[in-house]
Amino acid sequence: MEIKTEKYHICYDRETATVSFSGSLRLSGPEEYQPITQLLGDVADTQTEKIILNLQQLEFLNSSGISMLSKFIIEMRKKPGVQMTVQGSKSVAWQGKSLKNLQRLMPALVVELV
Amino acid sequence: MMQLSVGKGASSRVMLEEQPSREQLVLELERLRQQVEDLKEEKADLEILLETSAAHSDNLTSELRYRALQAVREAEKRLAQFLEAIPIGVVVLDSEGQPCYVNRAGENLLGKGVLPLNMVDNLSEVYQIYIAGTKTIYPSENLPIVRALMGETSTAEDMEVHRDDNIIPIEIWGTPIFDEDGSVAFAIAVFQDITERKQAESDRHKFINELSLLNQSLEESLDAESELTDAYGRFVPHQFLNLLGYESIIEVNLGDQTQQEMSVLFADIRDFTTLSETMTPQENFNFINAYLSRMEPAIARNNGFIDKYIGDAIMALFSDCADDAVKAGIAMLNILKEYNKHRQNVGYIPIQIGIGINTGSLMLGTVGGKSRMDSTVISDAVNLASRIEGLTKDYGVPLLISHATFEKLRNPADYAVRIVDKVQVKGKSQFVTVYEVFDAEPEEVRLAKLENLPIYNEAMLLCDRKEFREAGKLFEECLRNNPSDRVARIYLKRCRDWRTLLKGI
Numbered sequence: 001m002e003i004k005t006e007k008y009h010i011c012y013d014r015e016t017a018t019v020s021f022s023g024s025l026r027l028s029g030p031e032e033y034q035p036i037t038q039l040l041g042d043v044a045d046t047q048t049e050k051i052i053l054n055l056q057q058l059e060f061l062n063s064s065g066i067s068m069l070s071k072f073i074i075e076m077r078k079k080p081g082v083q084m085t086v087q088g089s090k091s092v093a094w095q096g097k098s099l100k101n102l103q104r105l106m107p108a109l110v111v112e113l114v
Numbered sequence: 115m116m117q118l119s120v121g122k123g124a125s126s127r128v129m130l131e132e133q134p135s136r137e138q139l140v141l142e143l144e145r146l147r148q149q150v151e152d153l154k155e156e157k158a159d160l161e162i163l164l165e166t167s168a169a170h171s172d173n174l175t176s177e178l179r180y181r182a183l184q185a186v187r188e189a190e191k192r193l194a195q196f197l198e199a200i201p202i203g204v205v206v207l208d209s210e211g212q213p214c215y216v217n218r219a220g221e222n223l224l225g226k227g228v229l230p231l232n233m234v235d236n237l238s239e240v241y242q243i244y245i246a247g248t249k250t251i252y253p254s255e256n257l258p259i260v261r262a263l264m265g266e267t268s269t270a271e272d273m274e275v276h277r278d279d280n281i282i283p284i285e286i287w288g289t290p291i292f293d294e295d296g297s298v299a300f301a302i303a304v305f306q307d308i309t310e311r312k313q314a315e316s317d318r319h320k321f322i323n324e325l326s327l328l329n330q331s332l333e334e335s336l337d338a339e340s341e342l343t344d345a346y347g348r349f350v351p352h353q354f355l356n357l358l359g360y361e362s363i364i365e366v367n368l369g370d371q372t373q374q375e376m377s378v379l380f381a382d383i384r385d386f387t388t389l390s391e392t393m394t395p396q397e398n399f400n401f402i403n404a405y406l407s408r409m410e411p412a413i414a415r416n417n418g419f420i421d422k423y424i425g426d427a428i429m430a431l432f433s434d435c436a437d438d439a440v441k442a443g444i445a446m447l448n449i450l451k452e453y454n455k456h457r458q459n460v461g462y463i464p465i466q467i468g469i470g471i472n473t474g475s476l477m478l479g480t481v482g483g484k485s486r487m488d489s490t491v492i493s494d495a496v497n498l499a500s501r502i503e504g505l506t507k508d509y510g511v512p513l514l515i516s517h518a519t520f521e522k523l524r525n526p527a528d529y530a531v532r533i534v535d536k537v538q539v540k541g542k543s544q545f546v547t548v549y550e551v552f553d554a555e556p557e558e559v560r561l562a563k564l565e566n567l568p569i570y571n572e573a574m575l576l577c578d579r580k581e582f583r584e585a586g587k588l589f590e591e592c593l594r595n596n597p598s599d600r601v602a603r604i605y606l607k608r609c610r611d612w613r614t615l616l617k618g619i
Binding site for chain 1: 167
């Protein structure tokens with residue numbers, strides 16, 4: 001499973017249960033984020049132990065994007081058996097604060113900032 | 115489903131009517147409590163979601179703003195780097211006329227950077243800008259940067275920056291920068307040190323001046339040389355040098371010589387010694403010079419040149435043809451007539467001259483020693499010319515020429531000529547016939563001599579044959595027509611003398 005455009009690239013590695021994001025996500029509203037929401041939903045259906053979201057290469061994410069991620073986290077909260085991990089980068093300015101906020105939605109969420 | 119719900123409602127109404135059981139109430143309560151919990155959780159999620167979104171949005175906004183500022187600063191920094199790197203001065207005034215930027219080259223040139231001004235009129239004074247070559251502050255209103263504030267583009271290079279220890283001539287361009295409304299937002303000026311160019315200009319002026327001075331002194335030298343040439347030409351005739359094959363006296367070497375056929379003219383004032391005794395030395399020289407300066411042109415005009423003056427005597431040479439010498443002699447006698455009229459008018463006695471001309475091969479050359487040198491002519495022809503000149507006294511005629519000259523005349527018939535004598539050349543056995551040229555005689559004398567010419571010639575021929583009786587008769591006839599003919603008179607006497615002599619034998 002993969003979504004690739006000029007601006008961003010999202011790919012899923014089943015072996016490591018990792019969804020990697022890179023580039024800039026500037027889509028407008030939930031409608032445009034729908035394919036990504038779908039991708040994440042599909043991943044959630046196949047993984048029963050853990051899911052890692054690697055955002056280290058994602059340089060930019062707009063507000064609709066963070067909403068999309070937040071809703072996914074809320075969905076995953078309904079599957080307490082699945083360990084959620086979000087990997088971020090300290091060198092990407094927005095990631096520090098916004099990724100920490102995701103923990104408020106899911107206290108069990110592991111946020112790794114490299 | 116709808117049906118079911120209605121059914122359910124109906125049944126609860128039934129239960130309400132029938133009083134719900136306690137278990138039912140507890141379950142209902144539990145269900146409601148769960149719903150409230152779910153709603154609470156949802157509310158909390160929404161709040162977090164909202165806060166997360168807002169915080170994220172704030173983050174992004176400030177991040178973007180930071181980046182934008184960063185980009186602007188970067189661009190400004192780069193622009194400033196460009197301006198700083200330019201090797202010529204750049205000054206920017208804002209629309210109020212306040213300096214807001216001076217680049218490094220500008221600061222180095224002016225010795226000052228951005229300084230606050232009370233008013234733009236102080237600009238020249240604050241930055242010590244003067245009118246070139248003066249101690250007058252440059253009028254600020256004329257500065258190209260101030261004119262740029264008025265919207266003009268201009269240049270100037272008549273100014274200097276005065277620093278503590280030196281003066282820097284500068285050239286400046288001013289131009290306005292307009293905003294969107296078309297009003298002046300900034301005035302920008304670029305300027306540079308033109309010391310080198312000014313130096314080059316002044317060097318060029320200096321060189322031109324030096325060159326023109328050199329040129330002038332060269333001209334003066336040339337003038338002096340040409341004056342010198344004129345001066346020595348009065349002592350050594352140019353024609354003499356030319357005949358030796360030289361342009362200038364500097365080239366002449368002792369012993370240079372040339373040989374060529376020429377006519378020699380000798381002219382002498384008759385009885386000059388007697389005349390001279392009545393005058394002071396000053397008067398003597400005044401007289402000789404007055405006379406010689408009159409005669410000189412007659413010779414020059416006829417292509418001759420004066421080889422030398424010997425007291426009152428003139429020795430002239432004619433290298434072109436014998437006619438020149440004869441014409442010069444006639445011209446001298448005509449000039450003399452006018453000169454004598456003038457002398458008589460002012461109370462002086464008229465003078466008489468004798469002219470002798472001979473033609474022959476002449477040697478021209480230089481003689482002398484190491485320190486004294488002169489040009490000279492060596493030839494028997496000169497001696498004969500001198501002797502012929504002496505004969506003019508004996509025969510009482512002013513102009514005599516040798517047979518050699520007569521022979522060289524292009525057309526002897528152009529002249530009034532008659533035989534006068536035969537003279538023996540010194541040291542040689544041959545005789546040379548001498549002729550009288552009487553073109554310059556007074557009209558009546560000339561006509562009389564011409565009229566007598568056939569009888570005269572016949573008489574001379576008879577004389578030659580020693581038929582003195584017949585000859586004497588003819589001379590007598592000549593004298594009847596022209597009693598003033600001294601030659602005829604002399605020959606008549608000779609004829610009588612010879613007859614007396616012969617009778618005696």
